[in-house]
Amino acid sequence: MDVGWIIDEYMLDISAERGCGSIADAVRSAGHDVHIAASSLRGGVDIPDWSGRCVVVYGSFRFVRQIQRAAPWPLTPGAFAETGNLSYAAFGAHLGDLLLNDDFVILPFGEFRRRGLGPWGGRCFLRPSAVTKSFTGMVVSAADFKHEMNSLEKLSSVMPEDLVVAASARDILRETRFVIVDGKVVAGSTYGWNGNDDIGLPIDDDSSELADRVACHPWQPDRAYTCDVALVRQEGRIVARLLELNSFSCASLYGCDMQAVVEAVSAAALDEWRDHNGLV
Numbered sequence: 001m002d003v004g005w006i007i008d009e010y011m012l013d014i015s016a017e018r019g020c021g022s023i024a025d026a027v028r029s030a031g032h033d034v035h036i037a038a039s040s041l042r043g044g045v046d047i048p049d050w051s052g053r054c055v056v057v058y059g060s061f062r063f064v065r066q067i068q069r070a071a072p073w074p075l076t077p078g079a080f081a082e083t084g085n086l087s088y089a090a091f092g093a094h095l096g097d098l099l100l101n102d103d104f105v106i107l108p109f110g111e112f113r114r115r116g117l118g119p120w121g122g123r124c125f126l127r128p129s130a131v132t133k134s135f136t137g138m139v140v141s142a143a144d145f146k147h148e149m150n151s152l153e154k155l156s157s158v159m160p161e162d163l164v165v166a167a168s169a170r171d172i173l174r175e176t177r178f179v180i181v182d183g184k185v186v187a188g189s190t191y192g193w194n195g196n197d198d199i200g201l202p203i204d205d206d207s208s209e210l211a212d213r214v215a216c217h218p219w220q221p222d223r224a225y226t227c228d229v230a231l232v233r234q235e236g237r238i239v240a241r242l243l244e245l246n247s248f249s250c251a252s253l254y255g256c257d258m259q260a261v262v263e264a265v266s267a268a269a270l271d272e273w274r275d276h277n278g279l280v
Helices: 010-019 023-028 063-068 088-098 109-115 142-154 205-216 258-276
Strands: 004-008 032-038 052-058 076-079 106-109 122-130 138-143 163-168 171-180 184-190 224-234 237-247
Touching: 004 010, 004 023, 004 063, 010 023, 010 032, 010 163, 023 032, 023 138, 023 258, 052 063, 052 258, 088 106, 088 163, 088 205, 088 237, 106 109, 138 142, 171 205, 171 258, 184 205, 184 258, 205 224, 205 237, 224 258
Parallel strands: 004 032, 004 052, 052 076
Antiparallel strands: 106 163, 122 138, 122 163, 171 184, 171 224, 224 237
């Protein structure tokens, strides 16, 4: 049985700009149906008549939410995007010993602003706790503290009660994204960050081994998700540490083996669909 994939046009454009493979082409190659759509600021989005079929949604958080709200029937499984399990607070509670920012503190943004950078020696890493990320993680220093706080409030609409993660700033050498499905790492790719061009470089053994540890952990946030691993210099040697987890349905895949990803995610989706419909 084939799976219907509803894919965000925006995500395909981003992949093309990076010179990466197309998940839509991989879906077609695997014999599944593809429907490409675009999100709208007005909330309207084109949905195919796939009632009763196994459906996977892949795109930005806004796109996924619009599809889920607009669909006239329940989507099964719909999106692999368990946002509650993918907050920093959730995965940090289970995987804290693997985290790069293992000294993290979670507190309301307003309280972080009131306390300032004193607890972190005048420089810290800051990001939202929610996986939907109202702003991109950043390093904040004393020299630009006031400016950054004002920008987050005015440009990113961060509210005083929004939970943020604060931790010691670390210098990262390389980052790799892995796709995990049903407790197994099915693909991985280094990716560009901080203005570099690191997409598709060879993946080191330490990063792969850490991703395997996350995949084999008794606690899993979802059947399909992504795991970002960083290489850092620590006590004179280079080690791999966990950066964060993200939803599969809303994550860029960079230079991952798209065919392997589509086959694994489609199999998981069909399994959920059969279970939902009482089929063996």
